[in-house]
Amino acid sequence: MPDLATSQTSRGASLDVRDVSKSYGDVKAVRDISLFVKAGEFVSLLGPSGSGKTTLLMMIAGFEYPDAGVIEVGGQDMTYVEPNRRNIGMVFQRYALFPHMTVAGNVAFSLRMRRVPRNTIDERVRQALAMVRLSDYGHRRPDQLSGGQQQRVAVARATVFDPPMILMDEPLGALDKKLREQLQIEIKALQRELGATVIYVTHDQQEALTMSDRVAVMNNGRIEQLSSPKELYEKPQSVFVADFVGDTNLLTGTVVDIGNGIASLDIGNGNRVQGAVARESGAGIAVGDTTTLSVRPERAFLEAGSPQGLSITCVDEIYTGHDLLIVGRLDTGATFRIRTKTPDAAPASGDRLPVAWRPEDAVVFPGKAPEA
Amino acid sequence: MSTNSSALGRTPAFLMLLPLIAVLCFAVFWPVANLLGRSFFAPDFTLQYYETIVSEPLYWRVFIRTFWISALCCILCLLIGFPIAYAMARTSAWRALLIAACVLGPLWTSILVRSYAWIFLLQRNGVVNDLLIDMGLIETRLRMLYTEGAVLVAMTHVLLPFMILPIFSTIRAIPTDLERSARNLGAGRFRAFLTITLPLSLPGVSAGVLFVFILAIGFYITPALVGGPRTLMIGTLIAQQITELLNWPLAGAISLLLLAVSIATALIFQRALSVGRIVGND
Numbered sequence: 106m107p108d109l110a111t112s113q114t115s116r117g118a119s120l121d122v123r124d125v126s127k128s129y130g131d132v133k134a135v136r137d138i139s140l141f142v143k144a145g146e147f148v149s150l151l152g153p154s155g156s157g158k159t160t161l162l163m164m165i166a167g168f169e170y171p172d173a174g175v176i177e178v179g180g181q182d183m184t185y186v187e188p189n190r191r192n193i194g195m196v197f198q199r200y201a202l203f204p205h206m207t208v209a210g211n212v213a214f215s216l217r218m219r220r221v222p223r224n225t226i227d228e229r230v231r232q233a234l235a236m237v238r239l240s241d242y243g244h245r246r247p248d249q250l251s252g253g254q255q256q257r258v259a260v261a262r263a264t265v266f267d268p269p270m271i272l273m274d275e276p277l278g279a280l281d282k283k284l285r286e287q288l289q290i291e292i293k294a295l296q297r298e299l300g301a302t303v304i305y306v307t308h309d310q311q312e313a314l315t316m317s318d319r320v321a322v323m324n325n326g327r328i329e330q331l332s333s334p335k336e337l338y339e340k341p342q343s344v345f346v347a348d349f350v351g352d353t354n355l356l357t358g359t360v361v362d363i364g365n366g367i368a369s370l371d372i373g374n375g376n377r378v379q380g381a382v383a384r385e386s387g388a389g390i391a392v393g394d395t396t397t398l399s400v401r402p403e404r405a406f407l408e409a410g411s412p413q414g415l416s417i418t419c420v421d422e423i424y425t426g427h428d429l430l431i432v433g434r435l436d437t438g439a440t441f442r443i444r445t446k447t448p449d450a451a452p453a454s455g456d457r458l459p460v461a462w463r464p465e466d467a468v469v470f471p472g473k474a475p476e477a
Numbered sequence: 478m479s480t481n482s483s484a485l486g487r488t489p490a491f492l493m494l495l496p497l498i499a500v501l502c503f504a505v506f507w508p509v510a511n512l513l514g515r516s517f518f519a520p521d522f523t524l525q526y527y528e529t530i531v532s533e534p535l536y537w538r539v540f541i542r543t544f545w546i547s548a549l550c551c552i553l554c555l556l557i558g559f560p561i562a563y564a565m566a567r568t569s570a571w572r573a574l575l576i577a578a579c580v581l582g583p584l585w586t587s588i589l590v591r592s593y594a595w596i597f598l599l600q601r602n603g604v605v606n607d608l609l610i611d612m613g614l615i616e617t618r619l620r621m622l623y624t625e626g627a628v629l630v631a632m633t634h635v636l637l638p639f640m641i642l643p644i645f646s647t648i649r650a651i652p653t654d655l656e657r658s659a660r661n662l663g664a665g666r667f668r669a670f671l672t673i674t675l676p677l678s679l680p681g682v683s684a685g686v687l688f689v690f691i692l693a694i695g696f697y698i699t700p701a702l703v704g705g706p707r708t709l710m711i712g713t714l715i716a717q718q719i720t721e722l723l724n725w726p727l728a729g730a731i732s733l734l735l736l737a738v739s740i741a742t743a744l745i746f747q748r749a750l751s752v753g754r755i756v757g758n759d
Binding site: 166167168187188189191192193194195197198199201203204205214215218219262266 | 484497652654655657658660661662664665668669672673676677
């Protein structure tokens, strides 16, 4: 363990997860996952519940041991090291503050365990509480604080011993939207200041996109895609990612033509649509295949004469403030949504509207769309 | 619930309680008050029965023995019960159920049956003596029945569930994330237990100790059967005064002292609990 009494600046540690698997009985929670996180990077594990993201985090923290594979932190093999010897900070879902200790007692716990001298502890606790703007709350009990304040105590407790890596397990899940957005910014700023590597588990895609350097989308115990937020949103590599991250329209159809990376699909009722073939699956798509096209509502527009030649019947329009969401129905019966800047003349229910998008703004994946 | 609806709901609730209150008054409060009252009159007001108790060393010995055995029984129940309660609270559901069945099984068996079982085990020609002789550990049969040790073992067995259940429910209410959090912050298994789980389980420990102690000092059937006349405890003494000596006033006086001790113990524990909360805080 590093000398915590004297170390004032912390640098992040890299994380190297190699071929890690974990099963609970017949349930394969994590299937052969590999993940490399650079020192100081902020990486989110994003996925629905049961996707294995929490299990992976628990194995990095040392509360679960993998059935196979290696977990290295800062180049050291940590796979089977006891959790108390890993020197990794962690913020739990429900904060897990010790109810029988004061706020200062909670923050001091890790330093007491490391036998840091008493006056150093007092100083470090003061600094940590000041950092999360809770200087005057040291003597309070956790249950005397609001949810947001408890969350900040949990962050102070997880960072006071300068860990090179901090794990966060849906730390903002229990807070309301406004507070969540504020704390997202605070956590991000704190992480930049500390320089620690952060692994952040969440099921909130907005949160993952705003905070992370890179996002690992998990599904069914596997990482579906690991890339920057921008690439994740604009170049999803699977139907699951396109559907889970952000809002999208999914259209299933048969490939009738491929050229220059653009596939044309027949989606029934004589409708043809076009989109770029997903990079990862490029080789896997041929004429005659059943495929799924994904197009974001804000990338589609109301205009005739595009190669798509598609029309919808307007079912509903929802004013959201910064734009207008038009919900329509295709001739095939599928729902199709468009986000557009508030037009001069809003369409009314029952109107026939022409719809188009640029082929390169849509992505085509092999296989059928998942049932909604 | 609004004040209005609770005010409306109060009257019928009270009416429904009336039969119970009537039964309690006639079957419990009145006879108890009567018994306790008799200890002060012979037939005029007197404290002679209390003087008898204070001046007679036999009664002193019985009181001291009762508290001594009850305290030991508490400690034994705690030492055996805490690990069981902890295991029950922290293991998988079906294992917890299995342990619960073993713990609660005795609770559903008659105390009489359990006490006779101990007689069967501990008597001169009993199972334990047979076993020890067969194993060659002893040559002559040991006298185990009708000793303080026998009373202690049998009482611990009978009262163990009353220690386990409150501790179990307290530990189960402690989120496992707290222990994990302590481990993550650098505490080894044992320190995490010592600094987090143990202090947070104290309310349950306190309730369990209180249950066991108060039940133990007033225990009757088990000490009477397993302890015999030599290992007299307060409960047996009271029964003896009433059924054999027909000395109701003296029985009343002993009962009042027992009741006073029970209430005092409960109050002390309540206080110790709130003090414990403050101490455990940091």
